[in-house]
Amino acid sequence: MTAQSLDTTVVVTGAAVLLPGADTVRALADGPAAGGAPVEPAAHVGRKGLRYKDRATQLGYALTAAALRDAGLLGADEKDGLSVPAASVGVVASSNFGNLDTVARALDTIREETVTATSPMDLPNASSNVVASSAAIRYGLRGPNLMVCNGETSGLDAVHWAATMIAAGRTERVLVLGVEPDNEVVRRLLGGGHAVDGGAALVLESRTAAELRSATVRAVVGPYRRGAADSAEAGRRWQLPEHLGTASGAHGLLQVAAAVGLFDSGESGPVQAVAGSADGDARADLLLLAPRAA
Amino acid sequence: MTIRPIVGMGAVAATGSGVGELFENLCAGISGRAELRGFDRTRFRAQHAYEVDDRPAVGEDVPGRASRLLHEAIAQAAADAGLGEDLSGIPILVGTGLRELRSLELWWRDGSPFADSGLHFGTxxxxxxxxxxxxxxxxxxxxxxxxxxxxxxxxxxxxxxxxDTVIVAGVDVLTESMYGLLERVHPTPPDRVRPFDRNRTGVLMGDGAAAIVLRRSAEDTDRVYGHLRGVAVNCDAYHVTAPSPEGIAQAMRAAHKLAGVKPSDVDLVMLHGTGTLLNDEAEATALADVLGDDASVPLMTAVKSMTGHTSGASGLINLIVGVQALNEGRVPPTVGLDEPVEEAAPFRFVTGQPAVDQPLKVAQLNAFGFGGINAVAIVEGIR
Known part of the structure; x- marks a missing residue:
């Protein structure tokens, strides 16, 4: 087991965002302008290893690298590797639309030709957890590896499960990732709308583990709740600009990343992230506290 | 170490609905294998699977089957534990490989109604x-x-x-895309699931769902089926589809440590045993390494030989079958296992007839997934 102490506080020590019009948490907090260029994963992590990877996995690579670097866990060169033991870093990823394009394309091929015409390279991408496992494989993260596909609340649920596993002593830190790709299948599913085609990532750590490596705390993870009831106003709420499209499984992570951007800019009050709706599946909310407030 | 009582169980698979029926059929060596029921067979080289026979007509698939099986398993487990039908406020954790992607497929190609809120099970x-x-x-x-x-x-x-109460469930049904891509990577189309056999041709999917009710303590409960002693999870971080014996062995050792058991304490291993070409050897290598001198101590079986590979449901189906086996002293056989692979030479597989009158107390349950995500649990019976 990893180090477990009485302090079960979980903190954010790294954050990254990649959206059209925003590639920093501060730009996200300020609200990205319309008309931003699409995210190019190769511009962030190079072309190597991107072939045969679906869009969600590529976005996940770029966000993982950026968040690990922001937390001081990965050097400028990927080859330098992690500055902490591989088993001390878990992954929790959230995406609802991640591999829908692979599923639809493989199905089209089977129906229009036969199974023999499908590509074996599509097999890993047909498994919905490919975003989470691929990030772990590329960056050598050997802790627990979890893919949350839980609808509108998925991103906040992912933060909750990362914090739960840290508090239970399963791992010291977790890379939490939320991505939603945009493509024809997603657009048809959304009835003409589009997905954000990007996302956000965080590094969550036990406060003890963060202190041991003298990491800078960027936010403190507060109470989380999921249920049918509406939640009371408990802090400032950040809104995703509508022109960016549907954030779905990335929505919660974008809100937490925006909260980090707000805290970085001097916000000292709590920020409340909310997702889902009480009359639908359920609603989730999560409180983020400024580093010095908790 | 924290021990949690299991106070309700429910399951459905190709081999039966309800824990009792499923277990009896598995002990009798009854397989759920049949010709593909829901797909156009002319599109595939492989022709068989282990499906739950619940469609209105052969060759005609309907949306929402994963949810239907999940609800059936949860309703069984909740009733068994006396929770009733209103489960508000009780956490329900559902593990799945393929969510409602079969319903997405039927929407994409055949125009059945579907919305993004139907991809996951919460709605x-x-x-x-x-x-x-x-x-x-x-x-x-x-x-x-x-x-x-x-x-x-x-x-x-x-x-x-x-x-103080949590429901844990697992579910999967065949999707055309996964069924097709899985057979695509096999040189010869798989014909049946023969875990650990030298002459196996690969893996075939099965439909299934399982659910258990887990409690913080045994206070105020009528019946306890068994106890969860620990579950370890990790990731190989090695390959998107190929397994790593080292990563699997680490998960097993971590599970033993969490549960406070030694290799010699394990009386039964419910193997992951998918019949996939690389995976059975990887599981056997890891298990032989972890058990060491005690590799011939526990009985072992792989029920996917009768249920097919039920993917996200399979770990919990193993748990339920394992708990029944501990409590009844009976272990279902691995059907179709004639000549074990070399890596599994020391193991005591149950084949042919079920093992009966066995003094069993502790079972190990294995589950490994694409991306090298490993999970190993230790449960204890009540006998």
């Missing part, structure tokens, strides 16, 4: 059980044991909001 669970603390984890073939790990972590939380 249906709210409608059916008024459940609102629902979580869908899409963690490939180790999904339900990963969900079990998280459920046990929830029960270890302190504070007034901490739950």
């Amino acid at each position: 249906g669970l709210r409608e059916r059980f008024n459940a609102d603390v629902t979580h869908t984890f899409s963690n490939a073939c180790s999904a339900s044991l990963y969900a079990l790990a998280l459920g046990s972590d929830l029960l270890s939380q302190e504070g007034e909001d901490a739950p």
